[in-house]
Amino acid sequence: MKVFPVLSLALLAIPIFGQQYTNPVLWEDLADIDIFRVGDAFYYSASTMHYSPGAPILRSYDLVNWEYIGHSVPKLDFGSRFDLIDGSAYVKGIWASTMRYRARNGLYYWIGCIQGRSTFVFTAPSITGPWEKSSVISTCYYDAGLLVDDDDTMYVAYGQTTISSVETKSVFTSPSSIGTLEGSRMYKIKGAHYIFVTRPANGQYVLRSTNGPFGPYTIKQVLLNVPTPISGGGVPHQGGLVETQKGFWYYMAFVDSYPGGRVPVLAPITWGSDGFPILTTVKGSWNASYDFPLPPRPTKAHTGIETFSGTSLGPEWEWNHNPDTSKFTVNNGLTLSTATITSDLYKARNTLTHRILGPTSSGTIVMDYSQMKDGDRAGLALLRDSSAWIGIIATSTAFRISFFSKLTMTSTWSTSNPGGEITSAPIEGGKVWLRVYADIRPGTGRKGEFYYSVDGEEFKMLGMLVLNSDWRFFMGYRFAVFNYATKGLGGVVRMSEFGVDAPGLKTTVA
Numbered sequence: 001m002k003v004f005p006v007l008s009l010a011l012l013a014i015p016i017f018g019q020q021y022t023n024p025v026l027w028e029d030l031a032d033i034d035i036f037r038v039g040d041a042f043y044y045s046a047s048t049m050h051y052s053p054g055a056p057i058l059r060s061y062d063l064v065n066w067e068y069i070g071h072s073v074p075k076l077d078f079g080s081r082f083d084l085i086d087g088s089a090y091v092k093g094i095w096a097s098t099m100r101y102r103a104r105n106g107l108y109y110w111i112g113c114i115q116g117r118s119t120f121v122f123t124a125p126s127i128t129g130p131w132e133k134s135s136v137i138s139t140c141y142y143d144a145g146l147l148v149d150d151d152d153t154m155y156v157a158y159g160q161t162t163i164s165s166v167e168t169k170s171v172f173t174s175p176s177s178i179g180t181l182e183g184s185r186m187y188k189i190k191g192a193h194y195i196f197v198t199r200p201a202n203g204q205y206v207l208r209s210t211n212g213p214f215g216p217y218t219i220k221q222v223l224l225n226v227p228t229p230i231s232g233g234g235v236p237h238q239g240g241l242v243e244t245q246k247g248f249w250y251y252m253a254f255v256d257s258y259p260g261g262r263v264p265v266l267a268p269i270t271w272g273s274d275g276f277p278i279l280t281t282v283k284g285s286w287n288a289s290y291d292f293p294l295p296p297r298p299t300k301a302h303t304g305i306e307t308f309s310g311t312s313l314g315p316e317w318e319w320n321h322n323p324d325t326s327k328f329t330v331n332n333g334l335t336l337s338t339a340t341i342t343s344d345l346y347k348a349r350n351t352l353t354h355r356i357l358g359p360t361s362s363g364t365i366v367m368d369y370s371q372m373k374d375g376d377r378a379g380l381a382l383l384r385d386s387s388a389w390i391g392i393i394a395t396s397t398a399f400r401i402s403f404f405s406k407l408t409m410t411s412t413w414s415t416s417n418p419g420g421e422i423t424s425a426p427i428e429g430g431k432v433w434l435r436v437y438a439d440i441r442p443g444t445g446r447k448g449e450f451y452y453s454v455d456g457e458e459f460k461m462l463g464m465l466v467l468n469s470d471w472r473f474f475m476g477y478r479f480a481v482f483n484y485a486t487k488g489l490g491g492v493v494r495m496s497e498f499g500v501d502a503p504g505l506k507t508t509v510a
Ligand SMILES: *[C@@H]1O[C@H](CO)[C@@H](O)[C@H](O)[C@H]1NC(C)=O
Pocket: 282, 287, 288, 289, 290, 291
């Protein structure tokens, strides 16, 4: 019998830096986590479906403070529907995927199956890019998990229920007592191969082989229905394992937290004498707090004012589908020219999105609307499969501030209702502050509120949206900045600032 080497007791002690972190480590929609370390830096890859660029990369030096540094998929180059031409690709695109570093050639790899058909491989010589498409494999590696083994061989564990690795051999079939397993992550730890798999959406299991990557594997439960650290949220699951440079292990999972999306939570892992990982729970729960894994090292704040300095967008921004790059510029401010003639925001190109910070936050834009054309609509939305916005509607003679709501999608993510104007008021002066406050704590009945100001001091509420907390759209609500035409192209708006405050600012006036 092969016995997994028993870790020394010293390694099971929790490191103490006099400070605890709080779950979620980042209250933003960043699902399908893959996580790994190179040197003293940790990297986090997430799925983004129809948002472009896709597969954001975050970096941390303590597993708790995370900073956006780029995207693995610069463009959703998977057909014109990803450009919002000839249809749309809502809830398609970047699903659970994998990212790893290969030391031998110094390349970072991102691998993901697109639309259930083929698997795209993107590589980069540096984590911040440039990322380029390096190959397309005609098989779908569903929920791929990449391992670069000690001898440099690359394995991809993938599949649903029957977990395969890429030769292609089926290596494990889930027993009916467990059911669906997916979201593979693959590791080589102390000579054994592990495939870490989720049972959506309430369990996490691990497969272990001491007989090489193709098994046979034995399975063990890591967690099932463990109480969540986020009040009202789901069971932490999926995600991955990572070892600090000090030899301590952590599991970063996500928690379903609709209407906000899926947010990351972190907990320490120890290893049993049987070689299987053990989640560190407190009274049977995934705790709200644990000691910091490493000395805290703060990164760029996720709140504050963005002035769109320089000539390109920061990595925290993603477009709704691929943008028409001829219709926007970044030059110490964001200029959006209308790119689509439509009466449906879901069909309008060049809507720029930003994740909402939980539990509550507000997004505020400062917008010059003086160059809008008759029929144009521009403003700030809460975007999901049930949406609303506040913005300016231009006519041939005047402007009005408008609250527009009841935009909804069907269960297959085409527009069921393009919505309509609920209320409006005349406005003049050419400059407006638009603010959307959102409460994305998990649960039903959470609200978004829509405000405007003509001086940046006094904000008046114009409308309210009850947020849809159903999980089926997968992505959570986002702040979304848009400018589209209903009559003819040529209109322009300029956003000089976008600010995020958490907890959100409201500043109502009577
Ligand atoms: C669990 O969380 C509580 C409250 O956040 C905290 O006081 C306690 O130290 C945590 N336990 C561990 C083992 O970190």
